[in-house]
Every structure is written in C-alpha cells, then in structure tokens.
Amino acid sequence: MVTLMGLLHFHLAGHQAIPVVGSATGMIGDPSGRSTERAALEAQELAQNVSGIEAQLQRFFVRGAEYAAGRIEGLVPAELQQVRVLRNGEWYSGMGVLEFLGNVGRHARIGMMMARDSVRTRLQSEQGISFTEFSYQLLQAYDFWYLYRHHGCRIQVGGSDQWGNITAGTDLIHRMCSSAGETNAEAAYGLTIPLLTTASGAKFGKSAGNALWLDEKRTSAFDVYQFFVRTTDGDVEKHLKQLTLLPLERISQTMVEHARAPERFLAQRLLAAEVTELLHGAAGVRQAKCATEVLFGAGEGGEQQFTAQDFAQAFAGDRRMVAVARTQVAGLGIDAIAVLAGACKSKAEAARLARGGGLYWNGRAVSNSKWEPCADNGDFVGGGTIGVIRTGKANHRVVRIVD
Numbered sequence: 420m421v422t423l424m425g426l427l428h429f430h431l432a433g434h435q436a437i438p439v440v441g442s443a444t445g446m447i448g449d450p451s452g453r454s455t456e457r458a459a460l461e462a463q464e465l466a467q468n469v470s471g472i473e474a475q476l477q478r479f480f481v482r483g484a485e486y487a488a489g490r491i492e493g494l495v496p497a498e499l500q501q502v503r504v505l506r507n508g509e510w511y512s513g514m515g516v517l518e519f520l521g522n523v524g525r526h527a528r529i530g531m532m533m534a535r536d537s538v539r540t541r542l543q544s545e546q547g548i549s550f551t552e553f554s555y556q557l558l559q560a561y562d563f564w565y566l567y568r569h570h571g572c573r574i575q576v577g578g579s580d581q582w583g584n585i586t587a588g589t590d591l592i593h594r595m596c597s598s599a600g601e602t603n604a605e606a607a608y609g610l611t612i613p614l615l616t617t618a619s620g621a622k623f624g625k626s627a628g629n630a631l632w633l634d635e636k637r638t639s640a641f642d643v644y645q646f647f648v649r650t651t652d653g654d655v656e657k658h659l660k661q662l663t664l665l666p667l668e669r670i671s672q673t674m675v676e677h678a679r680a681p682e683r684f685l686a687q688r689l690l691a692a693e694v695t696e697l698l699h700g701a702a703g704v705r706q707a708k709c710a711t712e713v714l715f716g717a718g719e720g721g722e723q724q725f726t727a728q729d730f731a732q733a734f735a736g737d738r739r740m741v742a743v744a745r746t747q748v749a750g751l752g753i754d755a756i757a758v759l760a761g762a763c764k765s766k767a768e769a770a771r772l773a774r775g776g777g778l779y780w781n782g783r784a785v786s787n788s789k790w791e792p793c794a795d796n797g798d799f800v801g802g803g804t805i806g807v808i809r810t811g812k813a814n815h816r817v818v819r820i821v822d
Contacts, residue, residue, distance in 0.1 A: 420633065420698075421661055423476075425576045425612045427483045431491065431664075435500050437572055438476045442469045442508035444558050447551055469506060475633045476504050479698070486697045490664045503570070507558075510565045523561050526594040527587075532556060535583035556587040563588030563607065564595060573607050578614045580622075585609035615661065633698060639737060640699040644707035647691035648684065652677075655686040663693040702732075709733040713807055714815050716782050727804045731819060740817040748820065753780050753808070760816040762808040772810055779809040 423438070430436040445465050460468070484496035532538060535556060541548035563585070566572035575585050589607045596604035615623050623630060631646060632638040650658055655677075659670045677686040696704045709725045710733040725733075734740035741760045748756055754769035757778065763769040772778040778785045781799075799806045799820060806818040 420479075420631075421615045422576060422578050422612055423479055423483075424662060425610065427480065427487075429574075429576070430480060430499060430502060431484070431487050431494065433500065435570075435572075436480065436502045437566060437570060438480075438502065438504050439562060439566070440469050440472050440476070440504065440506045442466075442506035443511040444507055444555065444562075445469065447555050447558065469508075471634065473504055473506070477502070479633060482700055483697060485700065487664050490666075505566075507562050507565075510562075510569075511558075519561075523557055523564075523591065526591055526598065527557055527560075531590070532587070535587070537580070537583055556584050557591075559584040560587040560591040564591050567592050567607055573605055574610055575607070576610045576612065579611045580614065582609070582611050585611065615658075635699055635703070636736075640695050640703035640707040641710040641733065641737070643698060644691045644695045644704070644711065647694050648687050648711075650687050650690060652681060652686075655690055659686065659690050659693070663690065663697070665689075665693060705729065706733040710737075713805055713817060714809075730805050734817050734819070737817075739815050740819055742819045742821050745820050745822055748818070753778075753785050756806065756818060757808050757810070757816075760808055760818050762810050762814065762816040777811055779807075781807050782809075 426436050426438065442465070445460060445468065480502040481496075484494075484499055488494050488496050532553070533542070538548060538553060538556075541552070559581075563572070563575050566575075575588055577585050586609055589609055592604075592607040631643060647658070656670065656674050659665060659673070660667070663670075673686050673689055677683075691707075692704050695707050699707075706729070709729045712725065713730060713733065743759060747759065751759070754763070754766040754773075757763040757769045758766055763772065763778075769778060773785050776784055799818075804820045806820075808816045808818065810816075
C-alpha cells in the first residue's frame with residue numbers, strides 16, 4: 420500500500436499510472452529482501468494470485484480517487500487518466516530464451532548484477548542464490564524498457580528494497596537507446612519509497628506473519644480500523660503522512676490536540692478512519708465504527724447512531740457473528756447462549772469462565788449466580804438484535820437475533 424500511495428499521488432496529479440502485475444515474473448520470484456528462495460507456484464495458483472491482485476489494484480485506484488475527491492479541492496475523479504493495469508506476461512509470451520539473451524542479456528554486465536545488495540547478500544548466505552533468482556533483475560529491467568518504449572513510461576516507482584531492480588532498468592534503457600543510436604532519447608528515472616515497518620524495523624508482509632490485505636475478504640474494514648487504532652504514539656504521525664492524503668497542516672494540528680489528551684487516541688482514530696475509507700470507502704468506515712461500538716463500546720458516538728441493518732452489515736461474512744432465531748434464545752441463560760454461539764464448548768466451561776471473571780455479556784462481567792434468562796430487548800442492543808459474548812481478553816462472538 421505504501422508504494423501504491425506513491426503511484427496514487429502521480430495519478431491524482433494527472434499522470435498515467437501503470438501498475439504492473441507479475442504474471443510472468445511471479446514464476447521466478449524476486450530475491451529482494453529475502454534470505455531464502457521463494458517456493459515455486461503452480462500455474463493455477465499463480466493465475467489466481469494475478470487475477471486477485473489485478474482486481475485489488477483496480478479497486479484501490481477507484482476508491483483512492485473517490486477518497487481524494489473529498490480532500491483535494493477541485494479534484495474530479497472522472498477527469499483523471501484511467502489507470503492502466505498490465506500483466507508482464509503480455510510481452511514475455513512467445514519470447515524465447517535466445518531472443519531474450521540477444522536483446523537484453525548482451526546489455527547486462529555481470530559485475531553490476533553481482534553488486535546489487537539483494538544478490539550480494541544471498542551470495543554470502545549459506546544457501547546462496549539460484550540462476551533463476553539471479554536473473555530476476557533482468558526481467559524487471561526489461562519490464563521498464565518495454566513500458567518506456569511502448570507506453571512512454573519514464574518513472575518506475577517501487578519500495579526501497581527494489582532499488583537494485585529499478586536501477587537495472589534505468590541502466591538497460593540507457594544502454595539500449597545508446598546501442599540504437601538514440602542520442603536524444605529521454606532519460607528514465609527510478610523512485611523508491613521507504614517501506615512500512617514495525618517498531619523493531621521489520622517489514623510488514625506475509626512472510627513476517629503480520630500482513631494486512633487490501634482485499635476486504637481477507638482483512639475486513641473492521642480489522643483494518645482496529646489495526647490502526649492500536650498504532651503507537653511514536654508511529655501515528657508518520658503513518659498519517661504515509662498512508663493518508665490529509666494536508667500536513669491538519670496532521671500537525673491533530674498531533675497537537677493528541678498531545679493534550681493522548682488517552683483519547685484522537686490521532687489513532689483519525690488514522691484508522693482515513694485508511695479504512697481509502698481502502699473500503701465511506702461505507703467501510705461506518706461498518707468498522709459500528710463493529711467497534713458493538714465489541715468494545717468505543718464511545719465514538721454511541722450505538723444509538725447505528726441501525727440493526729448497520730450491525731448486520733458490519734459483521735457480514737465475519738466468523739464472529741452467529742445468526743439465531745429469537746425463539747432459539749428465548750428463556751436461555753447466558754451460559755447456554757455462549758454455547759449456542761460457539762464461545763464455549765459447554766455450560767460447564769461457561770460457569771468456569773464466569774467464576775474466574777473471564778465471561779462477559781455486552782461488556783459486563785457475568786457471575787455464575789446470574790444465569791437468569793435473557794430478556795428480549797433489555798439484554799440485547801441494536802434494537803434488541805445484537806448480543807456480544809467475550810471470553811478472555813479478545814475472543815468475541817456476536818449473537819444476531821433473526822425474527
């Protein structure tokens with residue numbers, strides 16, 4: 420997302436944005452930032468990944484333009500150039516190895532290739548580097564050359580770990596233009612962007628086990644919102660600048676207000692709302708706040724601002740929500756409802772949790788002496804349709820009553 424934000428800025432400024440999906444290079448694997456070789460993907464898995472990423476990119480720029488229109492005066496999304504998502508398999512299909520070596524390989528210099536940080540680090544490792552991954556930089560370099568020649572692309576944007584691959588591209592463009600006698604050819608440039616890291620300096624991602632997905636089917640609007648609400652005070656200003664389009668003056672003002680009352684988490688709540696809207700739209704923000712109110716009683720306006728429909732949409736497809744008929748819970752105690760919702764395996768387990776102070780109903784601790792039946796409306800929020808069971812610190816089950 421950090422890299423896409425860089426490309427989004429170009430897009431909003433009126434430039435032609437060309438996100439490239441590695442339908443060809445995905446079969447190779449980029450060694451940048453890796454200590455081990457990537458596992459080869461089966462053709463079907465690769466095709467599924469390419470299709471999914473392509474859809475995510477299209478959605479990101481559509482929602483990004485809508486988000487920006489509310490923050491950049493005079494911006495009209497319909498007047499922006501259409502984002503052109505390309506697959507690099509389009510220009511590699513039908514190209515043989517001899518043609519590639521003849522057109523690209525002859526311009527590559529082994530000394531420069533081995534000097535790349537990603538290659539040098541792997542050469543010094545116990546595992547080493549395969550020729551397949553060693554050649555990856557040539558493929559990305561040719562991607563840049565192809566876009567330069569056929570689409571007029573003069574700037575490649577990537578994460579800071581892509582510096583070697585990007586400069587390989589600018590070097591190839593220079594050499595191929597010089598070889599063709601194009602002395603007046605326009606220069607090509609690279610722009611790298613610092614990656615988002617944890618407090619310890621580690622990258623975010625699947626390999627690190629802390630990935631956030633752009634696809635709401637993998638990371639819901641609620642989970643995106645909650646992740647950024649938990650941002651530390653030391654990181655929140657940096658993230659507001661990296662991941663939103665808020666004016667710097669607004670960010671500075673927010674940080675001043677936040678410093679006066681950090682316990683209110685004003686900066687974190689602003690960051691969470693902005694990123695959630697960018698990724699999931701205004702409806703996603705409303706759903707995230709609704710879910711937050713249900714689970715935590717966050718006090719961002721109170722649950723009274725949300726309707727039963729809002730509650731249903733906020734948890735649509737969420738494994739934490741269990742829909743039950745009102746007749747199923749009529750006369751049941753919270754212990755039985757906890758079992759029905761899957762929060763406890765048995766009423767005995769519910770009793771044990773209650774004795775230890777680990778069972779909560781709508782934010783209130785439940786004692787073992789209070790197994791009286793739940794009233795239809797008195798014990799359910801959201802117009803008598805929602806009840807929340809929590810076991811332990813963070814294991815929630817949302818019981819939605821369906822008439």
